[in-house]
Amino acid sequence: MTAIERYFSDHQERFISEWKEFLSFKSISADPSYEGECEACAEWVQTHLSKMGFKAALWRSDFLPVVFAERKGNPSKPTVLFYGHYDVQPVDPLDLWKSNPFEGTIRDGRMYARGAEDNKGQVFFFFKALEALIASGVDLPTIKILIEGEEESGSEALHACASTWSDQLKADIMMVCDTDMLEPGRPAITMGLRGIAHCEVRVYGPKMDIHSGMYGGVVLNPLQALVKIAASLHKDDGSVAVPGFYDGASEPSAQEIEMVKAAPIDLKHMSDFLGVPLAGGEPRFEPLVRRGLRPTLEINGIGGGYQGAGGKTVIPSFGMAKLSMRLVAGQDPQKTLDKVAAYLQSVAPVGTRVEVGDLAVGGPALRLPVDAELLKVAERAIEKGFGIKPVYIWNGASIPIIPKLAQASGAEPLLVGFGLDQDNIHSPNESFSLRQFEEGYRYVCGFLSEL
C-alpha cells in the first residue's frame, strides 16, 4: 500500500462526512429561489480550500459567485488549472428519490444525493487528492482551482467574464473531472466534445387558422411547406444537405478512427438499449466515429396545427421546428448557424413566410491531438496507478465552457472523469460509488505526481 492509499483509508470516514456537508447545500442554479444556497455552498468551498492552504476568493459578477483558489508550487512545473462546478440539477420528481437528495446516504457502497457525482463528487475527490499530496510533501506545481456555480444553467458568469479574468486563469494544463469512463477500474480520457448551436424555424401561412374544406388546395398549407423545408435539410443518405454545412470540419484521421473503434463499446448492446439500429447520420462513417468526430443537424421538436385527440379539419396559420447542430473541430459555430439560417430563408416557398429565430451559439468543439505530450503524461500516470491503458473517448456531447476556458487560460485541457451510466446524473437517485471516488482520488494523485 502506497502512502497515498494509506492516507485515503486513514481519513476515509472524514472524507465522507465532509463530502456529505458539501452535498447538503441545495445549490440548484437554474432556480433563483436557491440563490442563497448557492452563495452558502460557494462560501463553504472557499473556506474548505483556505483551510487546505489555498488563497481562496469568491469572484463576483452579475451572476452566481465563482470560487477561485491558488496555491503556489514548483515554478519549473507546468501550472495546473482545475475546473469544476458546485451547482447541481433540480431534484424533481422528488417522490422518486429513495432518500433525501440533500442528505448524502450510503447504500451498498454508493453515496446517494443530488450532485453525488455531478459534479460535487468529482470535485471533492480532487480536493482530497490535493490534501493527501500536500500532507505527503509531494513536490507540486502551482495549482489553480476554479469552481463555478452555473454549469447546469449556462455558465453565465464564466461566459461573461472569462476573458476579463484571463490573467489570473493563465495555466498550462486544465484538468476537468466532469466526464465518464466506460467501466470501473479503467480511467477514460475524453479526447473530444462537439460544439453546439441552435435555432428555430417558423413557417407562416394564412393570417389565421382556416377551414381545410374551404381552402384545401387553394392556399399552400404552411405545414406542407415546413415538412418540405425540414426534409430538405438532409440528403436521402442521411448526410446534411445545407450548403456549406461541413465547411472546415476536419476529417477524422486514420489513427483517430482506430482509437475510436478500440473503445470497449458494444454497439449491439447500444442498439438493443435504444431499440433501433444505429442507422442515422453519414453512412461513410461508423456509428462511434459519427458520434465523436462528425457533425450532425437534428430536429429536436416540431409542432403546428391540431395535435389533440381525433381529427380537426384545419389549415393552420403556423408551424415550427427546433433545430440543433453538433459541430466538430474546424467548424465555426456562428458561421455554420448563419449558413443554416440563410438556407432556411432561401427555401421559403411562395405563399409562406419563413422566420429563423432563437439563434444561439453554445460554443465550438474541442478535439485533442492524439500525439499531444500531455496525453503521454496522463497515460503514464494511469498505467502506473491502474495497471491498464486508458480508454479514449470522443464524446458527442458539448460542454461549451471548456473550450472557452481553455482559450481564456491558454491551458491544454485534460478531461478524465470517473462517471458511469448507472450514476443517474440529472435523474432521481443520483449516486457515486466509493470505488469511483477512490479511483478519481488515485488518478489525481498519480497525474499530479507525474508532472
Next chain:
Amino acid sequence: MTAIERYFSDHQERFISEWKEFLSFKSISADPSYEGECEACAEWVQTHLSKMGFKAALWRSDFLPVVFAERKGNPSKPTVLFYGHYDVQPVDPLDLWKSNPFEGTIRDGRMYARGAEDNKGQVFFFFKALEALIASGVDLPTIKILIEGEEESGSEALHACASTWSDQLKADIMMVCDTDMLEPGRPAITMGLRGIAHCEVRVYGPKMDIHSGMYGGVVLNPLQALVKIAASLHKDDGSVAVPGFYDGASEPSAQEIEMVKAAPIDLKHMSDFLGVPLAGGEPRFEPLVRRGLRPTLEINGIGGGYQGAGGKTVIPSFGMAKLSMRLVAGQDPQKTLDKVAAYLQSVAPVGTRVEVGDLAVGGPALRLPVDAELLKVAERAIEKGFGIKPVYIWNGASIPIIPKLAQASGAEPLLVGFGLDQDNIHSPNESFSLRQFEEGYRYVCGFLSEL
C-alpha cells in the same frame, strides 16, 4: 304583391315569435348534458309539423331522436324529401355574446341566437313556406321532412339507420337549405361537396427520448423520418404524390370550369383576407376549380419532441402528423384512404416504425350534373321569384350525411341555402337577417309551386 308575399307580411310577427320558441331550446348535440333539451326540441318540431297537417313521428335509435313527417300530395308530382337539423353548436365563449344565445333577439333586422341560421332559421323558413302554400291551396307534391338532431356531432343516428329507414325516405328530390349564397338577393345552388377521410401517421424511433449529443448522427431521428415522409406526400408542384391518389377522380368539364369561374367571387379579396397568395394545390387548375372540383391532401397537425420555449437537445422517440383528404366525385374514400395508409407504411425508413391510425371515412363527394332537369326547374323558380339567374357554387367542404341520404332515399339532392359569411355560424353572435329568412321562404314557395 303575390298571395305568398302577402301571407308573409300578414303573419310575420307570429313567424318570428314561433321561430324564437324554436331557438329557445339548448339543443347542443355534442354535449350529453343537453340531451333533455334535444329531446324537447325534437318534440316541439314534431308538434309544430302535426299542427301544420303533417303526420309526424320521432324515430328512435341508440342516438338522439330524428323527426320524420309526411304530408301526402299530388301523386303525379315528384315526391320531395326535405333534410335539416334541429341541433346546434355549443355557445362558448359565452361572454362574447351580446345577448342570450337562447333568447332570439332582433337587432337591426337580424335575429341573433345560436341556430338563428344554422340550421333552425333555414329549417323554419321551409316550414313557414309550406304553411303559406297549404293555406293558399297550392297543388303540392307529397312532402317528407327529416329533421335530425346530430348534424353538428356526426349524424350518428342517420349514419347508423339511413338504410334501415330507406323505404320511408324514398323520394325523387331531396331539398337541403344548409348552405350559403354569395350575396343577398341572389340564391345560390350548391353543385358539389367534397368527400372526406382522415388518418394519423405516427413515426417511432428509439424506445425513449435520448440525448442529441450522445446519439445525434448515430441513430435516425424519427422527426427527420417524419418530415421526409410527410414531405413526400406532395410533389414540388403542389400536386399529391401518393400513387393512385387521383384514381377515379373525374376531371372537371369545360362547362363546369366556366360555371365555377362565373361565380362572383373576388380572388383578390380572398387572397387579401387570408394574407397569402392562392398558391396551393395543383397548378394546372385555377383556385376555385381546385377548391370545388379537385381533391386535396392536407396536414392538419404535426407534433413531436420539444415544443416549449428555448431549446432542448433531445432526439425524441416519436413524432406524428394528422392528415385529411377532401375527395371528389369518382373517388372512393375508403380506397383512397387505404392507398394513403399503404403508401405511408411503404416509405418507413430503416430505424423507424411507422403506424397509421385513426383511419376514418367521412363520406364520398357530391357532384350534381350541370345538365340535370332538376336544376332547370330550380333555375326557373329562382328567375321568376328573384329576377336573376342563380349562382352555382362548388363547395370545397363536406356534409357526409347528404350523399348518404341521397343514396338511401334515391332522391336527387338540391342544395339551395341562404347563409352569408356575416351570419357567424358556429361563433358567438350567430344571426340571420329577416331578409335572408324571407328570401328562403320565397325560394321554397317558388320551387315547390314550380314542380
